[in-house]
Amino acid sequence: MKRTLVKHALSSPSPMDEIKVQGWVRTRRDAKAFSFVELNDGSTLKNIQIIIDATLSDYEKIVDANTGAAVSITGKLVASQGKNQSWEIVAETLEVVGKSDSSYPLQKKGHSQEYLREIAHLRPRSNLFGSVFRVRSRLAQAVHRFFDEQDFIYVHTPIITASDCEGAGELFRVTTMDQNAKSESDALIDYSNDFFGKSTYLTVSGQLPAEVFACALSNVYTFGPTFRAENSNTSRHASEFWMIEPEMAFCDLQGDMDLAESFVKYLIQDIVNTCPEEMNLFNKFVDKGLQERLKFVLDRPFQRVSYTDAVDILLQSGETFEYPVAYGANLQSEHERFLTEKHFKCPTTVYNYPKEIKPFYMRANDDGKTVAAMDVLVPGIGEIVGGSQREEREDQLQAHLDHHKLNPEDYWWYMDLRKYGSVPHSGFGLGFERMLMFITGVSNIRDVIPFARTPGSAEF
């Protein structure tokens, strides 16, 4: 008999004389004449209730159907006499496929997220993490659907790279050379002898190669893993995370901000529409204001404010900040929080930042002071999107490289884009996990990644 997923069994339009379900026992309640087994197979948040009558020849096996055990059950799908479910299964056969003893770490009661993090290999079997990772899967597909609907072309940019995309953080070196050899000879490693004949790293951004493809295929995006060796220990940073980077030719900062806003809204709307059970769980157990906040975000345009105006708002707010607000300085977390959480109370796009605090590739504005950069800030998380219009003028880009003391030889192919058929183009990066945090209300990035990599932690 073919296996039926629990989600399909529970949504069946009619009773079934024959059904087979397979999954893991969440809990069992024994009576004298029968047992109730709650079975979950991860296809949906809900369990299916199975009645195993004591007269069944397989009933003796029930002692092994403990919490955590894997079981396979055949029987009939019937309307439930109980209150909490419409369908249940009256078992005819029971097979315990994989036993689980009393040391099984997941109990019927709630566990803290910190504890579940220590058992990352078992936490997908919990309601919360099963929901998070079902939503993660759905969100990834929504990303592709959004871009496909708008004729964007998906580009696989390299994970091993020789360029460090200046300003994007510390790099993980990729090498096949024996690092221990260095300490003995005391000589510096000559990476020209390394595998690729030069120093190479794990990518910190697919932007530069994405620009190459945008300047050929017009609208493109990348979606893949990204690595930062920064020693950051916060709930919003991971050493390995996934990032989405669209890049558009013949597009200015305005178009970039428009795309970022419609993208963020599309992703939220898709999950709200397709994962109602998971969203209800998050709203109930993770963040009671979640659904209300997401609806608010969907219902109105993001606020847009220039960096200069944002600084003025902060200066005139009367708020006392730990760090002073000053034109020319980066906005601190507390400043961003004030803008999104107190002043505008919605996602806020800040644009036109001072050139001193932004990387070399951003387009210089005519005022000589700012660049065409934009960040989308959201309540509770902070920066979720960072993007810009790219400097497409060859002489200007050359000047930026000089100003940032970067070697033009390392960017020869990037400069060539400006030399041959250069066009205005723009793009941004959206942190996939941060988006997932915003949608689920889960406040720690380690809890929206299957196996988080953070400084000092690569277990599993």
Added chain:
RNA sequence: UCCAGAGUAGCUCAAUGGUAGAGCAGCUGGCUGUUAACCAGCGGGUUGUAGGUUCAAGUCCUACCUCUGGAGCCA
């Protein structure tokens, strides 16, 4: 990396410097179309690690480890 907080039973947490406890989980039995089932009983501890103060340390002091929250950096 910096600042703050926390590490006690499998889990969540108690315990004025003075005999380490409870709920849940587990085990045994009972009972009921139950549903975070219920009732009774039972077992369960090197109090993160190493030192120190004290007649006496889970509690005070020092160092280290781990985790959490915040900051910086950013997605």
